[in-house]
Amino acid sequence: MLVRVYVGNIVHSLNANELEILSDGIVGVDEKGKILFKQTGSLEDALLAHGSYYNIDDENTIAEVEIVETVGNQFFVPGFIDTHIHASQYPNVGIFGHSTLLDWLETYTFPLEGSYTDTNRAAEVYNKVVSRGLANGTTMASYYGTIHVPATVCLAQIAQQLGQRALVGRVCMERFCPEAVQDASIESDRDFVDKVLALDETGQHVKPIITPRFAPSCTMETMKGLAKLARERDLPIQTHISENSREIAWVKDLFPECENYTDVYDKANLLKHDTVLAHAVHLADSEVEVIKKRDSGISHCPVSNASIASGIAPIKSYLDKNVKVSLGSDVSGGFTTSILANAREALLMSRLLSERTGNSNDVLSVGNVLFIATLGGAEVCNASNFVGNFAVGKQWDAQLINLDVEGSPVDVFSWQLPKDPVERIEHLVHKWMYVGDDRNTAKVWVDGKLVVDK
Numbered sequence: 001m002l003v004r005v006y007v008g009n010i011v012h013s014l015n016a017n018e019l020e021i022l023s024d025g026i027v028g029v030d031e032k033g034k035i036l037f038k039q040t041g042s043l044e045d046a047l048l049a050h051g052s053y054y055n056i057d058d059e060n061t062i063a064e065v066e067i068v069e070t071v072g073n074q075f076f077v078p079g080f081i082d083t084h085i086h087a088s089q090y091p092n093v094g095i096f097g098h099s100t101l102l103d104w105l106e107t108y109t110f111p112l113e114g115s116y117t118d119t120n121r122a123a124e125v126y127n128k129v130v131s132r133g134l135a136n137g138t139t140m141a142s143y144y145g146t147i148h149v150p151a152t153v154c155l156a157q158i159a160q161q162l163g164q165r166a167l168v169g170r171v172c173m174e175r176f177c178p179e180a181v182q183d184a185s186i187e188s189d190r191d192f193v194d195k196v197l198a199l200d201e202t203g204q205h206v207k208p209i210i211t212p213r214f215a216p217s218c219t220m221e222t223m224k225g226l227a228k229l230a231r232e233r234d235l236p237i238q239t240h241i242s243e244n245s246r247e248i249a250w251v252k253d254l255f256p257e258c259e260n261y262t263d264v265y266d267k268a269n270l271l272k273h274d275t276v277l278a279h280a281v282h283l284a285d286s287e288v289e290v291i292k293k294r295d296s297g298i299s300h301c302p303v304s305n306a307s308i309a310s311g312i313a314p315i316k317s318y319l320d321k322n323v324k325v326s327l328g329s330d331v332s333g334g335f336t337t338s339i340l341a342n343a344r345e346a347l348l349m350s351r352l353l354s355e356r357t358g359n360s361n362d363v364l365s366v367g368n369v370l371f372i373a374t375l376g377g378a379e380v381c382n383a384s385n386f387v388g389n390f391a392v393g394k395q396w397d398a399q400l401i402n403l404d405v406e407g408s409p410v411d412v413f414s415w416q417l418p419k420d421p422v423e424r425i426e427h428l429v430h431k432w433m434y435v436g437d438d439r440n441t442a443k444v445w446v447d448g449k450l451v452v453d454k
């Protein structure tokens with residue numbers, strides 16, 4: 001039954017290159033948050049056509065369905081999907097000194113992760129990081145916890161309580177790290193998987209994701225065991241790939257029988273349609289081909305890649321090759337939970353890359369980065385059948401962006417706005433992308449439920 005109608009400026013991705021912008025959009029949603037229709041034109045006609053009596057001149061009829069309408073410089077966009085975030089590292093955001101990946105892990109990351117034997121500490125951190133993500137418009141995230149089963153189950157419970165969709169991974173690692181962060185036993189993973197699956201039978205809110213940290217952390221035998229578990233239980237997989245040159249050389253030494261980094265995961269059977277590969281900065285063309293063939297997806301983490309000086313991933317060329325690409329905050333290699341900030345960084349990094357390659361095709365557009373922040377994320381997380389854009393039949397996971405909000409970092413000059421209504425919204429979207437922040441995220445819905453209302 002129709003219970004709510006979202007009316008006005010609506011922006012969402014149809015694919016990597018196409019944004020649909022409606023200035024007179026009408027999206028009807030049922031009591032379970034499912035989108036029943038999306039159309040343009042007269043609200044009265046739309047409601048009548050969908051069986052709800054509505055008379056715009058009669059205030060008494062308005063209560064039949066709730067109407068949420070954009071006013072001024074506001075627009076609806078789909079919720080962001082953060083496909084790579086280490087919830088456990090959140091206290092370390094902003095703290096990375098002059099490190100790069102391998103010394104950063106030793107100095108900052110492993111000592112903090114080791115402390116999550118204290119589930120109370122974990123709960124404090126996880127409440128903060130999930131709330132911060134929601135306040136930034138992130139309606140779904142693929143999380144790394146730690147090796148600890150109780151603390152990581154707690155992360156799944158907190159995401160569920162606060163209303164954010166989450167893939168939650170118990171990190172599996174057994175070597176080249178302190179003993180306090182080693183646990184690669186398949187029994188721990190089975191225990192974790194059972195506990196998280198018991199929280200949500202639909203799997204659309206919280207779901208376990210099998211998480212070998214990265215190739216150096218696990219033996220081939222362990223990775224094969226994890227791949228078997230993921231395939232038996234039909235669960236997604238996440239790991240890191242090809243982040244920095246020293247790491248890539250190390251993987252080559254550790255797995256001399258494999259052709260390259262991607263081949264390590266391929267030989268371990270870890271590459272499938274719902275495998276999330278974070279970074280993918282320095283892949284050879286042959287590796288990109290294998291990732292595409294296995295239908296695995298990439299999580300681009302531009303803020304992290306700049307912060308710990310990993311390099312610039314050629315994201316536009318991946319999109320042009322029809323490889324699935326999404327955005328990840330990679331907290332705390334990345335210093336912000338904001339996917340908007342990561343989308344902006346992706347734009348800037350693609351421009352720097354094109355300067356280096358001399359290829360203007362390397363430049364990402366605002367439409368490209370909005371896609372990887374939303375629908376691209378849904379595709380990578382195997383969730384595009386129920387979230388990612390405002391297609392009929394999907395769930396209403398959305399943000400109301402308000403550039404007029406008090407304290408907004410965006411100044412809009414009415415005389416500068418294009419007359420054409422669609423061009424006007426495009427102008428606002430560009431302003432938001434480059435200048436906006438979480439102050440502009442006025443409301444957030446997951447499954448049609450209002451989870452943030454500032």
Ligand SMILES: [Zn+2]
Nearest residue numbers: 086240278330
């Ligand atoms: Zn990471």
